[in-house]
Amino acid sequence: MKKIVSLSLAICLLMLAATGIVLAGKDTLTIGTGVEATKFFPINPTGTNNNDYAIALTNLYDTLVKLNAKGEIEPALATSYSVSADGLCYTFTLREGVKFHDGSLMTADDVVFSLNKSAPLASGKALLINFDRAEKVDAKTVKVYLTAPYSGFINGIASRVGMIVSKKHYDKVGDAGYEAKPIGTGPYKLVSVVNGDTLTLEAFDQYWGGAPAIKKVYVKLIPDTATQIIALENGDIDLLMSPPISSCLMLDTRKGVKWVYGPSAGRVTMHLSTNKGTPGHDDLNFRRAVQSAVNKQDIIIGAMEGYATQIDIDMCPTYSGHPEGYKVVGYDVKKAKEYLAASKYKGEEFQILVQSGTIYEMVAQIVQAQLMEIGINCTVNAVDSATFTDLWYAGKFGAMIRNTNSSLLDADGFLNFYMATDYAPTNNNQHPRTKEIYDIGLEARKAQGEARKELYRKAVDIVTDEAYAVPIFASTNTLAYNSNLQGVEVHPLGTLHLLKLSWK
C-alpha cells in the first residue's frame, strides 16, 4: 500500500512539473475571457466564427480604416480615402513604411489580394456589401469598385473581412499555413496558442503606430463568470472581458479594480414566428397582444440592472442610417388583453426559444411572466447554442430571443431577419411581408443621407405594424480591470485595442 501511495505521489508531482506556464509580471498584461479564439486567419474559407470579439484578430491585423471605440471611422493602413460622386468607387491612399510581422513591407498588392480574396467568402458577402473588385492604381493607391452604391460600405472595410494579410506569405503557405502562422501588420504578434488555456501575444516593436507599451499579453480562458471576477480581484488577471453587469456592480465596493461600460453593436430582440402551427401564424391580433404586453423597462432592470438602452426598432441608436420618426408601440396591458381577446388564440403553447446560460435566458423568463399575466400559455425553451441555431434555422419556435451584433454598426444589419434570398437563418422564417421589407432594404443600400433613413423608417414601420419583432434593448459592453491600468476603452464590437493600454 505504501508503495502505491508513494508511486502515485511521484507520478502526480511529475505531471504537475510538466504543466508549468510562466506567470505574468507587471511589465505584461493578463486578460481573462470566457470566449476562446480559435481562428487567426481572418479570410479563411472555413470561416472565422465570432472573431469580432476575439482580441487576437483585432491586434494581429489592421484594416485600411478602423472603427474606434466611439464607433467612428479613423485612418489606419490608409491615410485617407475618397468616394466617387456616384458612390461606386472608393480610392484609398496607403500609408508608407508599414511592415508585416515578418519584416516585409506592406504593398498595394497585399491590399488588393486581401480584399479580392475576402469578398467572395461567406463573411465577405455579408459584410462587404456590393463589393465588385479591388484594383491597384500605383504603389500607394488602391481603388475598390462597387456594383451598386452602399453608404455603409466603409464600415465593412473596417470590419474583420477588411483585414490586410501578406500576399507573399499566403502564396508560400496557403490557407492552413496562414492559420498556423498568422502574419499581420497589427501592433502584436501571435507567439503561442494553448487550446483551452492561454494565448500569448508579443508587442511588434516596428509597428507603424509606434511600439506598444505592454510587451507581452496573455489571454487566459476562464469559462466560469464567478471565477473570472475572483481571478480579477485576486490579481490572477489584470483585465476581464465582458463581465456581466451584476458582477461589475459588486466591484464598486472593491479597491484596486474598476469597470467601464459603453454601448454595444448588439441589440436584444424577440422575433415572432408567423410559421404555420405557431400562435403568431395568420393572427396579427395575437402578435400585437405580445407586442403590447412586453414591459421593456422591467426587463432592462431585471436582466441588465438598468444598464441598457430601450429600443423600439431592431437597431441600436448608434447605427449609421438609424431612422427617426418611426412608429412606437408602448407597454399597455389593457390594449394587450383587448388584442388577445380579438385574436384566434385558444390557449396553445407559445414557446420562446433562447440560448441557455445567457443573460437572454433571463430576458425570456421575464417576458414569459409578462405574457402569462395577460393569459398567454408561454413557455421558455432554453437550449445549448448548437440546438438553438438548429431550431432557429428550422423555424421551430413561437418566438426567439437573441442578441444580434452588427459588425457594420449600420442600419442594414436589421435586414438579416428579412432576407428574401437564400440565407440559412431566414430560409424557414419567411413572413408574409418579408419580400417587401427586403426590397426596401435593397433600395436603402443605394440611397444616401436622409433618403436612406426614410427608407429604413418605412421598413421598420412594417415590422412594427405587423408585430414581427419586439425589440427590447441595445446591449451594453463591459470591461473590468486593475485600476493601475490606463487607456481602457469599451469598443462597440466588444473587442479591445491593446496598443492604447499601459501601466501607471
Next chain:
Amino acid sequence: MFKYVIKRLLLLIFVVIGITLFIYLILSAAPGDPAQLILGMDATAEDIAALRAQLGLDKPVLIQYINYIGKVLKGDFGTSWLSGYNVYQEFLRRLPNTIALGTLAMMFAVLLGIPLGIVAAIRQNSIVDYLSLALAVILFSLPAFWFGLISQLFFCLRLGWLPASGVGTFKHFILPALTLGANVLASQLRMTRTSMLDVIKQDYIRTARAKGASERRVVLKHALRNSMLPVVTQVGISYASCMGGSVVTESVFSIPGIGSLLINAVKSRDIPVVMGTIIFVAVFVGIINLLVDLLYAYIDPRVKFAE
C-alpha cells in the same frame, strides 16, 4: 493471471466499439449541424453542402461511423473540425492536468476518508463517529460548483494563499483537488466505516482479541485488510470517474483538462474530438477497473481469476 489480463483487454475492444457506436448515434441524432456551426450564419446553402460533403456528413450514419473507426484503427484520430488541432496530441497535452487533479483529489479522499472511517467504526457511537457522519453528510451534499466558489472566496480572496484559476504550479491544484475530492472523501469515509463494522463483528476478530492480540494489531492486521475489498472497488470507480467526470471542477477553476475538452466539443458538435476523447477515457476506465480487480487478489488471496 496473464491469460486473464489478455482476456480482459480483448473484451475492452468490444466495450470501446459499443460505447463509441452508442455515442456516435446519439451525436448524429442531436440537433445542430456541425457544418453550419463551423461556417456561421453567413454561409450559403452551397457552402454548407460542400463542407458537409468534405466532412463526410452527407453519408449514412453507419458508414460515417465505420469510416471513422477504420481511421482510428490506423492510429488516425483526426483533427478538430472547429479549431483544426490534432485530437490525439491535444488529448495527450491535457491528460497530465486531469491526472494530476484526479490523483490529488483521490489522495486527499483516501488519506483522510479511510482513516476517519476506521476510527468512526472502532469508536462507534462516540463523538468522533457522529462528527465524521456530520462531515460526510456535509461534504456529500455540497454541489461542486458551490464548494469550489466558496473555497475560492475564502482561500484566494480573503486569505490570498492560493490562485483562483488556471494551472502551472502545485498551488493551482490544491483547491480543485479539495473540491473534486470532497464528495469522494464522504463516500470513502462511510464505505470504510460500514465495511469495518461488518468485519469487526466477525468471529475471527473476537478470536484474535481472545488470543490477546493488541487492539492495534486486531484493527490493522485482522480487520482492515478484510474490510478493504468494497473500499478498493469504490476508489477505482471514483478515480475512473475523475477522468471524464471532473467537468464542473475543471470549469470552475479553468483547468484545461479532459472534462473541459469533452464538454466544449459536445457543445460545438466537434465529432472527432468527442469520439477521440471518449475512446481514450473508455480505455483508461477499462484499465483502471482491471487494475482494481488485480488488486483484489493482492488484498485477498482467496480471490481467484477465472482463466
